[in-house]
Amino acid sequence: MKKQLHANDPCWCGSGKAYSGCHQAFDERIRAFRRQGAIVPTHNMIKNEKQIEGIREAGKINVAVLDYVAERIRAGITTDDIDRWVYEETTRLGAIPAPLHYEGFPKSVCTSVNDQVCHGIPSTQDVLVEGDIINVDCSTIYNGYFADSSRMFIIGETTPEKRRLVEVAKACVEAGLEQVKPWGFLGDMGQAVHDLARKNGYTVVREVGGHGVGIQFHEEPWVSYVTRRGTDMLMVPGMMFTIEPMINMGTSAIFIDNDNEWTIYTEDGQPSAQWEIQVLVTPTGHEVISW
Ligand code: MF3
Numbered sequence: 001m002k003k004q005l006h007a008n009d010p011c012w013c014g015s016g017k018a019y020s021g022c023h024q025a026f027d028e029r030i031r032a033f034r035r036q037g038a039i040v041p042t043h044n045m046i047k048n049e050k051q052i053e054g055i056r057e058a059g060k061i062n063v064a065v066l067d068y069v070a071e072r073i074r075a076g077i078t079t080d081d082i083d084r085w086v087y088e089e090t091t092r093l094g095a096i097p098a099p100l101h102y103e104g105f106p107k108s109v110c111t112s113v114n115d116q117v118c119h120g121i122p123s124t125q126d127v128l129v130e131g132d133i134i135n136v137d138c139s140t141i142y143n144g145y146f147a148d149s150s151r152m153f154i155i156g157e158t159t160p161e162k163r164r165l166v167e168v169a170k171a172c173v174e175a176g177l178e179q180v181k182p183w184g185f186l187g188d189m190g191q192a193v194h195d196l197a198r199k200n201g202y203t204v205v206r207e208v209g210g211h212g213v214g215i216q217f218h219e220e221p222w223v224s225y226v227t228r229r230g231t232d233m234l235m236v237p238g239m240m241f242t243i244e245p246m247i248n249m250g251t252s253a254i255f256i257d258n259d260n261e262w263t264i265y266t267e268d269g270q271p272s273a274q275w276e277i278q279v280l281v282t283p284t285g286h287e288v289i290s291w
């Protein structure tokens with residue numbers, strides 16, 4: 001049983017301010033939603049200003065590393081070259097690549113090509129060729145704070161079908177982002193993503209989702225992109241999570257690589273595309289922390 005804070009007690013968020021001048025009204029508003037049956041966030045999902053400041057700095061490095069990759073990626077390089085660039089640039093900037101040794105992941109970045117949905121492992125054997133589409137998923141630890149975002153790259157010229165998949169996957173993230181505001185629901189975002197994907201004839205992967213992020217690499221809540229408006233968790237100021245739907249050209253069915261137990265592929269071998277952003281819910285809407 002948690003102790004009920006009184007107005008003059010220091011706020012639980014660590015701001016040093018009195019509860020009454022900080023999160024008291026916020027807690028009451030959340031309680032009202034909970035009484036109506038809403039799924040509501042717990043206090044450990046709410047970042048304070050100091051934490052947000054630190055996570056913003058991690059986000060800037062993550063963006064810089066993705067920009068570094070964007071300038072160099074081309075046909076003829078291997079996905080292991082991307083891994084080396086990410087390791088070198090991240091550490092040069094004084095940060096640590098979060099994927100390296102994370103739950104046994106062997107590399108500094110995920111590189112997922114064509115029918116690889118996510119968690120592709122960079123390899124000296126995998127040479128990028130004209131027409132490939134690839135997701136580069138970068139995550140950074142800086143001063144103990146975490147950033148996580150990913151982009152798609154098209155290698156040279158690809159087919160109109162694959163180009164459209166990449167573009168729509170990005171538009172899905174943007175449509176979801178528009179729905180991120182306090183006192184809405186994660187399902188508002190999830191449905192916006194799902195509706196746009198389906199309208200374009202695509203499917204959304206159900207089993208792999210996004211996540212809270214900032215203090216840890218992967219925090220609660222787990223974030224789905226096949227949810228319905230008005231359902232799933234209430235969004236409140238100080239919550240931070242990723243929007244990273246995996247959009248498939250064909251079936252939504254996937255399977256995991258039996259040998260490495262990381263890489264996920266589309267069941268039907270058709271391509272998949274994913275963009276990932278890290279977003280903070282603010283008192284008036286949202287702020288993109290990393291893209
Ligand atoms: N960056 C991935 C995500 O979006 C994390 C994959 S875990 C790893 O959550 F170990 F493969 F990096």
Ligand code: CO
Pocket residue numbers: 148149210211242244276
């Ligand atoms: Co992520």
